[in-house]
Amino acid sequence: MQDFRAFRVHLVDGRSEARLERLRLDELSPGDVVIRAAWSSINYKDALAATGAGKILRRSPLVIGVDVAGTVEASEDPRFVPGDAVVVVGCGLSETHDGGFSEFVRLPGDFLNPLPAGLGLREAMAIGTAGFTAAYALHRMEQNEQSPALGPIAVTGASGGVGSLAIDIFSRRGYEVHALTHKTGADDYLRGLGAHEVRHLEVDKLGTRPLERAIWGGAVDNLGGSVLAWLTRSVVPLGNIASIGLAADPGLETTVMPFILRGVSLLGINSRDVPRDTRLAVWQRLGGDLRPARLERIVTREVALDELPGCFDAYIAGTMTGRTLVRLG
Ligand SMILES: NC(=O)c1ccc[n+]([C@@H]2O[C@H](COP(=O)([O-])OP(=O)(O)OC[C@H]3O[C@@H](n4cnc5c(N)ncnc54)[C@H](OP(=O)(O)O)[C@@H]3O)[C@@H](O)[C@H]2O)c1
Structure with missing residues (x-):
């Protein structure tokens, strides 16, 4: 060669x-x-x-x-x-x-x-690590009893790769998705992917109480830091938060109150070391019921x-x- x-x-x-x-x-x-x-x-x-x-x-x-x-x-x-x-x-x-x-x-x-059947090579790379990670997060959350009935899913870093695919995949699966973004001017893009609502993140308005009003059925977080801490305080009882990224901050300052009093689960998502059988199963789903639209x-x-x-x-x-x-x- x-x-x-x-x-x-x-x-x-x-x-x-x-x-x-x-x-x-x-x-x-x-x-x-x-x-x-x-x-x-x-x-x-x-x-x-x-x-x-x-x-x-x-x-x-x-x-x-x-x-x-x-x-x-x-x-x-x-x-x-x-x-x-x-x-x-x-x-x-x-x-x-x-x-x-x-x-x-x-x-x-x-x-x-x-x-997987149902995907071409170009589509598989449009999905890539970003889409695989979003689908794996959904897979893990549903194994832990996430369902659309729990309420809307917050997606942070919404206009990025993982965020965009998460909006598409979760909305296609029947979830009401709220896109949380720093960008002004991305609303049409995010709604076009299936976001029901677009919210502009103002980090200084996220509150400081150990438990805020529970508004999210679950969350997909790409940012870490104060936004992830706020999500732990504002997810409903038994909701799941998939912690995927640290685009804003690798820190996390919260209390055990959401976990103990609301049964909230914080699921760590690492797309690199997924067991082979699960990896194959998630790819099959990406060509099937989770195929991004x-x-x-x-x-x-x-x-x-x-x-x-x-x-x-x-x-x-x-x-x-x-x-x-x-x-x-
Ligand atoms: N755990 C895993 O297996 C795994 C897999 C893939 C990716 N990741 C991680 O997930 C995160 C997202 O990855 P990606 O590929 O989607 O990245 P990306 O395409 O660059 O998107 C990241 C998005 O996060 C927001 N953002 C970026 N910098 C920020 C900052 N300093 N403060 C606040 N928001 C910021 C922006 O969205 P808005 O403007 O819409 O807010 C940006 O579009 C990264 O941290 C990446 O390393 C982890």
């Missing part, structure tokens, strides 16, 4: 230097399946890795990109044969393994999910590999709306 293009980050004196390079297959981290990549997508974590704003890479240099979808080119794993369509999210790509911003990707077979609205940008360097600052600044697809094929 000839060399191919990949977007690789080098850690130099504690700084990240990211650039497009030509690599050979034997320069990638080991794996028994080679994928001819068709699409990837940008997630917040990729922006942290590319800019060095967060410590993501555990080794250097490393091809970044936490998502990839494509077809198997060669396989020593009997579960996969050339031509199989596969999708990979999480699993340590861009942390310990060379990731998805590459024309060819080499990975252990255990990381791969067969592309508004992917073409959510994909707000499509770029080629060489356009990646200009893409990350908007994620760090929190000004990005929707998802960016990366064309590799």
